[in-house]
Amino acid sequence: MAIEKLSLVGLELTSLRTLQSLIANAVRLRHFTFVQNTSPEFQPGMESTNSLKGLESNTLEYLHWDALIPGSGTTLVANSIASGRLPALRKVKVPCDYEGAVQSLCRPIARERLTSGDMELLARFSGSERYERNLRLAQIQAQRRIIECRKQPE
Incomplete structure (x- = not known):
């Protein structure tokens, strides 16, 4: 087995x-x-x-x-x-x-809309020196990286 x-x-x-x-x-x-x-x-x-x-x-x-x-x-x-x-x-x-x-x-997920609540969650943990096990926070951070990457010229 x-x-x-x-x-x-x-x-x-x-x-x-x-x-x-x-x-x-x-x-x-x-x-x-x-x-x-x-x-x-x-x-x-x-x-x-x-x-x-x-x-x-x-x-x-x-x-x-x-x-x-x-x-x-x-x-x-x-x-x-x-x-x-x-x-x-x-x-x-x-x-x-x-x-x-x-x-x-x-x-990545093609498009995921970020809400104002998502941005508030991101702001609450930005610059934090502690690590969090928060799947939604990880998803928001990932989506932000995707958005930033799309803004960069090829």
Whole structure:
């Protein structure tokens, strides 16, 4: 019996290498959810060329990566998508993609209207030094990046 769906929630895993191995060896994994407060990192001395390649899976279709406090994990996800190491991936959710690294690689929602309430929520959290797990805030920030990108000349 092979694992097709796996959710790791609130485990506070510290090793990116462990997650890489898990995803690479779950040969039928289609749906992966990862949610915790801290970002897993490469352990000192463990950064090899293989480690830096990223996550690899020929079967993964859905990825939800939610590490509240930013770190190397989100960058690893972005690098994995950019390098084509997740060829079956069709849907990705990274609500704590504060810099838009993953969003810049994925097809965005074509048009989502931002309301005055959305702008108030954005203003309330702008410049905040704390991290929030707020999906609507992440969606608003993503939509703002899309709007700004459209304004730039090609």
